[in-house]
Amino acid sequence: MSSTTKPLILHAHATGPNPIKIAMALEFLKTPYTIKMWDFGDDAQTGVKGTSFTKINENGRVPALEDPNTGVVSWESGAIMNYLRRVYDKSNTLGPRGSTEQDIVDLEKWEYFLLSTLGPMTGQVNWFRHYHPSKNEDALSRYVEQTERCYGIVEGQLGKSGGKSILEGGVSAADLHFEPWVRQHEFAGLSLDKYPNLRKWLEGMDGREEVREAYRKIKEAGKPGE
Numbered sequence: 086m087s088s089t090t091k092p093l094i095l096h097a098h099a100t101g102p103n104p105i106k107i108a109m110a111l112e113f114l115k116t117p118y119t120i121k122m123w124d125f126g127d128d129a130q131t132g133v134k135g136t137s138f139t140k141i142n143e144n145g146r147v148p149a150l151e152d153p154n155t156g157v158v159s160w161e162s163g164a165i166m167n168y169l170r171r172v173y174d175k176s177n178t179l180g181p182r183g184s185t186e187q188d189i190v191d192l193e194k195w196e197y198f199l200l201s202t203l204g205p206m207t208g209q210v211n212w213f214r215h216y217h218p219s220k221n222e223d224a225l226s227r228y229v230e231q232t233e234r235c236y237g238i239v240e241g242q243l244g245k246s247g248g249k250s251i252l253e254g255g256v257s258a259a260d261l262h263f264e265p266w267v268r269q270h271e272f273a274g275l276s277l278d279k280y281p282n283l284r285k286w287l288e289g290m291d292g293r294e295e296v297r298e299a300y301r302k303i304k305e306a307g308k309p310g311e
């Protein structure tokens with residue numbers, strides 16, 4: 086990392102799982118960054134649906150990333166992760182674990198599985214368990230079932246590395262996409278008891294300095310509007 090690299094600006098939320106993936110990636114890549122916090126409302130100054138933030142991301146969701154070194158603004162955690170890998174990961178810290186086309190697809194398929202399936206299914210569990218204004222047990226059990234199905238798929242994959250990483254050969258961007266979603270299993274009312282590899286993997290991720298540092302910085306970042 087060049088000593089002249091200006092800090093990137095990560096737009097985040099105190100508890101949302103998606104921004105933390107990007108903080109972790111920046112830690113792994115030893116890339117400087119500052120964090121700007123937002124809340125989930127539509128306040129013009131502080132909310133992700135307000136006018137200040139939707140100038141950065143018209144979809145009104147975090148994370149978003151501004152890079153003063155290149156002028157690039159990105160949003161959607163998958164697109165941001167790819168940007169960081171292309172621009173700041175010259176030594177392939179987070180990329181595919183080998184150089185074949187299969188290695189590349191192996192990374193992408195697990196990233197897409199999280200982004201299109203495990204993440205959204207868990208999000209719906211959270212919604213129907215904690216936020217939906219009326220009880221909807223059918224919807225809740227559908228999404229619990231789907232999330233647990235996903236846990237089972239990842240459990241099998243993690244067995245290949247003995248619970249160390251999603252891809253055999255070490256932690257990659259795929260692990261960073263999964264970590265905050267699996268970490269929040271208790272909030273979703275889900276248990277890892279039936280998924281020992283997943284539990285072991287989560288403990289391993291939690292023991293990593295880069296992961297701890299990312300959570301620490303998000304926790305200690307200022308309040309929305311500061």
Ligand SMILES: N[C@@H](CCC(=O)N[C@@H](CS)C(=O)NCC(=O)O)C(=O)O
Nearest residue numbers: 101102103125146147148161162163
């Ligand atoms: N697919 C997006 C999802 C982003 C997302 O849903 N972010 C949540 C926080 S983790 C959010 O901003 N929610 C605000 C809202 O729904 O109003 C990604 O991966 O970045």
